[in-house]
Amino acid sequence: MNMNRDQPAEGIAPSGAATVGREMHDLITELYPICRSITGDGVRKTLAILRRYIPFEIHEVPTGTKVFDWTVPKEWNIRDAYVKNSKGERVIDFLKSNLHVVSYSRPIRQKMPLAELRQHLFSLPDHPDWVPYRTSYYNDNWGFCVSHRLLESLQDGQYDVCIDSTLTDGHLTYGEYYIKGASEDEVLISCHICHPSLCNDNLSGMALVTQLASYIARISPRYSYRFLLIPGTIGSITWLARNEQQVNRIRHGLVVTCVGDGGRFTYKKSRQGNAEIDRAVIHVLKHSGSEWTAQEFFPFGYDERQYCSPGFDLPVGCLMRSPHGSFPEYHTSADNLSFVRPEHLEKSLAVYRYVIDVLEHNMTYRSLNPKCEPQLGRRGLYQAIGGDSEAAKRQLAMLWVLNLSDGRHSLLEIAERAGYDFETIKAITKTLLQHNLLEESV
């Protein structure tokens, strides 16, 4: 029935120009050098740049605040770090790449022999030119990440090790942006901002959220929207702890990450598994013209694991391209500015916008002529059926909407059952409403 199956639905066809994709990539380029972690000035600097686009509210939560089973940690900041050889040359230099320092490393200033230093060096033997990304949030430790090639080239001798970091009482910082819609029911869009110079995970997510929020701010949405720019795990736990009384307003949600690479789309379903968000995303992916796959929920990954903890069980999925952890560049220096591309970012945004479009318009209607068909001909709505023209397809879609609009089938369900893309069904519903053939079902 649906000739669009292998073609992208109109609303998400590529514009060709990739202007928006270019803008997203430019923003990623600007944010790339900043050293972010789960707390600290890197996060503040990042949010400050994003506020040029979106008026995020900035929240500062003090170190030591109890959030459910967790405690907001000390704030970590870093000015410089290096390892110098006996000649005084910086063989490892934080100023060249913030990946070189294990995130949350405690300060250190010490000379030591190579053997001792090596206990604190991390590399990737399988990818000898790449620098890994490592963290040590809740352990008192320090370390450097280096390419395996560099590691192997280090000569015996004394090394001067310096990490000029601070771990002090301070704050956990996150951004929140709320768009009031017609209803208090909310859509949650969540994105982690705690990774340093890593592009796909998750500067791509920040770029996408920025564009998506701008878009929704321009429409008058039916739902209210809440965008969270938070450090992973502790950030979502903190937000949930501070907003426990309001989470019941969340009707749908998505965690945004890894949306800039060229892999096929991957949707990880919510814990509920068949929530409206799950069906909406899968419908959009089916009609995206791109390759895609869906996964059942599992309780590890990014912040969906907190939103989907049993005490909340919110309908929040995670829509990615290549899933985090599944591509070799993940959490390495190879997740860089050339790994993410404008056209992939733009296509990802189009998919997210189509999902929003489905959520916004997925209403349920009742036919005002439920007994037998209405006579479409005298309303000018009847076209010959039989040719495989676009008109005939629209005609059949009209009959589907009229037949299934019994107050028990949403437009998304009608689209799925009839084998049409949501956009077609939405457009036809609009026509039928204009002819007083449908009413909204309450």
Place this chain on the structure above:
Amino acid sequence: MNMNRDQPAEGIAPSGAATVGREMHDLITELYPICRSITGDGVRKTLAILRRYIPFEIHEVPTGTKVFDWTVPKEWNIRDAYVKNSKGERVIDFLKSNLHVVSYSRPIRQKMPLAELRQHLFSLPDHPDWVPYRTSYYNDNWGFCVSHRLLESLQDGQYDVCIDSTLTDGHLTYGEYYIKGASEDEVLISCHICHPSLCNDNLSGMALVTQLASYIARISPRYSYRFLLIPGTIGSITWLARNEQQVNRIRHGLVVTCVGDGGRFTYKKSRQGNAEIDRAVIHVLKHSGSEWTAQEFFPFGYDERQYCSPGFDLPVGCLMRSPHGSFPEYHTSADNLSFVRPEHLEKSLAVYRYVIDVLEHNMTYRSLNPKCEPQLGRRGLYQAIGGDSEAAKRQLAMLWVLNLSDGRHSLLEIAERAGYDFETIKAITKTLLQHNLLEESV
């Protein structure tokens, strides 16, 4: 378990003689020349012939009667129609085939050049020898249908065009036949009678309904049966509008069309999708020894689209051989007396009769010895199980009926779960009832 799977169940095995099929084909041959439309004397003549077999009640509904969103149209009749060339020869002649005139053409008597005439001529370039069937029920228009070969042979010049039709206030005519059964619950059998010289669609349907009604009139059915011989769309809408208060008696229904060709059986399910009629038809087709397929409901096609409109949502499916619209001869002069054949008509009737048999006997029982098995041996009901003899199969079927007769499984459900044909289960149930091992469940 069931050795009959690839063989027809006994009750629908071919008789060999095809006597009934021959009678059905003879009736089609008699009805073939009559010019039917959605109103007019062609319908009346057709019903008069069918009344020789079945005492249909004839209903006449006046032009202008409101029926839901529709209005009964003017009555159309036609005496003659032709196109004469400049030599006065009839190059298109309604008297040779009623397909030549677009149904519901308004009267016209005019001379015109070929160029103007061609605006009103319809042909099938892909099948140059066939004449298409066209209608213009609710548009004020006229036209002729011709073979493409004829169309291409027409020379420039003046043509004398005549359609001696009338479009006047009159009636919509339909036939209805009610057989009172033990229960007021009804089975609806509906068949459209508005097509002119087209055999599979739907003279085959009329022939089958006539035979089926005769058969049911001879048994004492459990259900009441209502047979409708109606013009398509407007006929079912009219009937539903006039009988709105009684449709809740309809427990099962079938729309009969295209039952005379040699294609595999096709069952289009009711909108409910898993109604008893759906399960009964699919069971019978599985055990028919013929090829078959089933389709999910879709809201276009024949009168099932009205019975299955959301305000009624009746359990009415459509049982065909080749589905209308799917074979090249559909709605052309090639759907003629040689396209439908006695043996196909007879097999279709057998399938319909088996469906009726299932509906009539699909009761639910309770074992009178629900705790442990009854001792079959002392009742003479126990035969050695082990050989693959017919007796062993019957023995196992007996255990199935006893085990599943708990008031929650109908005989059809037992047949399906145990992998037997309904006939076997029905026969065994009769034996068990005779031995006081079951009681009907109320």
Place this chain on the structure above:
Amino acid sequence: MNMNRDQPAEGIAPSGAATVGREMHDLITELYPICRSITGDGVRKTLAILRRYIPFEIHEVPTGTKVFDWTVPKEWNIRDAYVKNSKGERVIDFLKSNLHVVSYSRPIRQKMPLAELRQHLFSLPDHPDWVPYRTSYYNDNWGFCVSHRLLESLQDGQYDVCIDSTLTDGHLTYGEYYIKGASEDEVLISCHICHPSLCNDNLSGMALVTQLASYIARISPRYSYRFLLIPGTIGSITWLARNEQQVNRIRHGLVVTCVGDGGRFTYKKSRQGNAEIDRAVIHVLKHSGSEWTAQEFFPFGYDERQYCSPGFDLPVGCLMRSPHGSFPEYHTSADNLSFVRPEHLEKSLAVYRYVIDVLEHNMTYRSLNPKCEPQLGRRGLYQAIGGDSEAAKRQLAMLWVLNLSDGRHSLLEIAERAGYDFETIKAITKTLLQHNLLEESV
């Protein structure tokens, strides 16, 4: 996720020594010569031997007792039986194999010609060296079972036929063993003991039940356990009739038979089809490291057909290796001491024990930190996830248990959804309980 899928879960890995399998085979060897039937001293002798291991209670139910639709039959005993040729040689001799006499043969002492004798001789032409096993419980008859080779070698002449049996008022004997657990809810383990010298069907069952009962007697079970050693059909009917008021305590049950051969495991589901016992057994078989298959319930077979009759509908399945009736040796002299092997018996016992383990520990818990994840790190429960080490797998399993412990998922459901074996999930649950992260859900 689960690396154990093709390997047996730890708890049912073979011990190597097969000591228990050897014990089971020794018991079978001891029981093999006894002539059992549905009543009589053979059953008593068998139970006396089994009581060396398990203190079964012995029940004696008098001939003539009404049990539902059945009546306890006369008791059958036999001392000797033979057919002598004209030279006085025993050509058929009960003392060589009790299979030679049709079970429940009435006494006879008569001379007759071969032609008459042959009416009472049974053999297997397809397996000319095997002796079939035949019964005639509820028909007044007599007969001998012989190899086809012997049958064909018999010369014309007079034969001296003797069956020194008695059919008198007496008792039906069965054994019952009850282990009181923490709950009155019961697990039923049922095994038929009515077959003479047949090893797989069902001396293997008796050997397994003996071991299983010893095992459960050593633990302090949550459930109470009831073991039945009964004659097939009439035994389960008798037990159900006498215990009708208590069967509602039965939560799970298994019929044990054919557990000593080398075929793949076969589980025949209960009539309910998706009862906890069904899911438990299938889970265990999936993780058994052995080939296996599952069958939907059908109302013939062994005593499950009585437990699953519609008036009881108990959750009782049947766990076998090669299903009775499906292997050529079934009910012949070839089902002998070499057909069943210690290693198969031991593996079958391991599977049954794992099933019991699942039932015993299949509780439902609630996370005590349902909102967001608990911080595992500060409890020492957090290990790096990423490598495919055993530790990482346990870590992920921990997250699964915490996420799904919402009072609505049993441990078995968690294991199934997460793709782990039950044992791993059980072990992790124990750890989580020790850390006060879970509570039992009531």
